[in-house]
Amino acid sequence: MSEHPWEFWIDVGGTFTDCLAKRPDGTLLRHKLLSSGVTKGSVSGDSNAERVRDPLRIGDPADFWVGHRFTLLDHAGKSAGQSVVVDSDSSTGTLKLSPPLASSPPAGSSYELTSDFEAPVLAIRYLLGLPLDKVVPPVRLRLGTTRGTNAPLTRNGARTALAITQGFGDLLEIGSQERPDLFALTVVKPPHLAECSVEIAERIAVDGTVLVRPNTRKIRVQLTKLRDRGIESLAICLMHADLFPAHEVLFEQIARDVGFTEISRSSQVAPLVKIVPRAETTVVDAYLNPVLRTYLDKLHESLPGSHIRLMTSAGGLVASEAFCGHQSVLSGPAGGVVGYSRVAAAAGFERAIGFDMGGTSTDVSRFDGSYEYEFETR
Numbered sequence: 001m002s003e004h005p006w007e008f009w010i011d012v013g014g015t016f017t018d019c020l021a022k023r024p025d026g027t028l029l030r031h032k033l034l035s036s037g038v039t040k041g042s043v044s045g046d047s048n049a050e051r052v053r054d055p056l057r058i059g060d061p062a063d064f065w066v067g068h069r070f071t072l073l074d075h076a077g078k079s080a081g082q083s084v085v086v087d088s089d090s091s092t093g094t095l096k097l098s099p100p101l102a103s104s105p106p107a108g109s110s111y112e113l114t115s116d117f118e119a120p121v122l123a124i125r126y127l128l129g130l131p132l133d134k135v136v137p138p139v140r141l142r143l144g145t146t147r148g149t150n151a152p153l154t155r156n157g158a159r160t161a162l163a164i165t166q167g168f169g170d171l172l173e174i175g176s177q178e179r180p181d182l183f184a185l186t187v188v189k190p191p192h193l194a195e196c197s198v199e200i201a202e203r204i205a206v207d208g209t210v211l212v213r214p215n216t217r218k219i220r221v222q223l224t225k226l227r228d229r230g231i232e233s234l235a236i237c238l239m240h241a242d243l244f245p246a247h248e249v250l251f252e253q254i255a256r257d258v259g260f261t262e263i264s265r266s267s268q269v270a271p272l273v274k275i276v277p278r279a280e281t282t283v284v285d286a287y288l289n290p291v292l293r294t295y296l297d298k299l300h301e302s303l304p305g306s307h308i309r310l311m312t313s314a315g316g317l318v319a320s321e322a323f324c325g326h327q328s329v330l331s332g333p334a335g336g337v338v339g340y341s342r343v344a345a346a347a348g349f350e351r352a353i354g355f356d357m358g359g360t361s362t363d364v365s366r367f368d369g370s371y372e373y374e375f376e377t378r
Contacts, residue, residue, distance in 0.1 A: 005139050005307075006128065006137075006139045007139065007140040007142075008123075008140065010143050013146050013358045014035065014150050015034065016032055019127065021124075031127050033126070035119045036119065038112050039114075041054040041057065042056065042111070044093075047107070049104050050096065051097070052070070052111065053094045055093050056093065057093035058090060062129065067085065068132065069085075072111050080109075081105070085097060086098040118295065136306070137305075138303075143310050144310070144335035144336075147328065148291075149329055152329070159232045160194045161196050161233075161235070162196075162198070162279065163255075164197055164279065166200055168275070171275065172283065173189075173192070175276060176276055198223075200222070200251065202238060202251075203239060204238070204247060206243070208243070224258050227259050233264070233286040235264045235283045236255070236263065241271075249267075262286065262290045264286035266279065266281070266282040270282060270326065281326050284325060288325030296323065310323045312327040313328065313331055315338050330363075340352055341367040352366075
């Protein structure tokens with residue numbers, strides 16, 4: 001990486017992605033796009049089956065859209081024809097297509113441009129002016145994302161199971177007994193992130209005495225059944241593992257032996273003395289890790305040699321290798337708090353209230369003049 005590389009600060013929301021960039025000479029640039037990575041546009045009246053013109057494409061980087069997939073949409077938003085952009089003229093906003101469409105598209109028709117890149121990479125490429133066949137040079141990227149926020153809300157995380165000490169299989173169902181309406185006769189609870197639990201015959205006392213030794217053969221059979229039913233990620237939470245993690249470590253090794261690659265162990269993820277919050281945090285971690293890992297792997301593949309740091313729920317930045325599921329739930333909102341607190345201070349206000357209405361969720365927060373913790377962000 002050069003001494004003064006391009007720097008990018010990107011916020012990936014549920015609907016839009018916002019990108020701020022700084023050139024090596026200090027010039028600031030901005031770009032906004034859909035978080036899906038899809039670019040939408042409208043066909044002008046002087047278009048034909050081979051060339052589509054759109055005033056929105058005027059001023060785009062030269063040849064930027066070459067190689068992107070072009071999909072013409074009908075009035076219902078369904079595909080009415082597909083092609084590939086083979087040339088783009090940013091001075092006129094014209095896209096040349098090959099093969100040509102079946103017929104000239106009606107004026108005002110909508111279309112979509114897509115590629116295999118995630119929205120942050122597409123934003124970086126746009127501001128760098130790099131077509132699809134060009135490699136992105138190493139850059140510095142600071143990223144806040146709502147991937148970890150939206151996955152539990154939309155229920156699109158990994159298929160997860162909770163492995164817990166025998167007799168506590170319904171621990172998360174019982175929870176802390178807190179109710180949103182104390183006197184409600186019918187309490188409707190949201191479905192749990194873990195689709196099932198498996199009870200392990202083991203027990204360590206609070207003083208470290210082993211009361212029940214785990215049967216490794218039986219555990220192997222239990223975990224193999226989980227793998228066979230399609231469980232992708234495993235959350236392990238055993239009694240008193242915050243103090244004595246030996247059984248969890250053994251259990252993790254057996255899980256890896258039977259083929260699990262996504263494993264969250266409570267004694268590592270959240271070594272809390274109370275088992276309910278420890279189990280809840282571990283399940284969230286297991287539910288989100290595969291989603292985030294796939295996302296980050298694609299970022300690293302698309303940005304080779306780049307220096308990537310991600311915002312955590314605590315408002316600090318960590319290396320992508322250290323970023324995990326339970327740290328990501330409020331990654332985007334935490335970045336917003338840090339941002340508006342600095343803006344408020346610059347405007348002469350010590351305290352401020354933040355309101356961020358996104359496409360999936362709304363975040364409300366208060367800054368009271370100081371941070372509870374300080375974090376290393378270099």
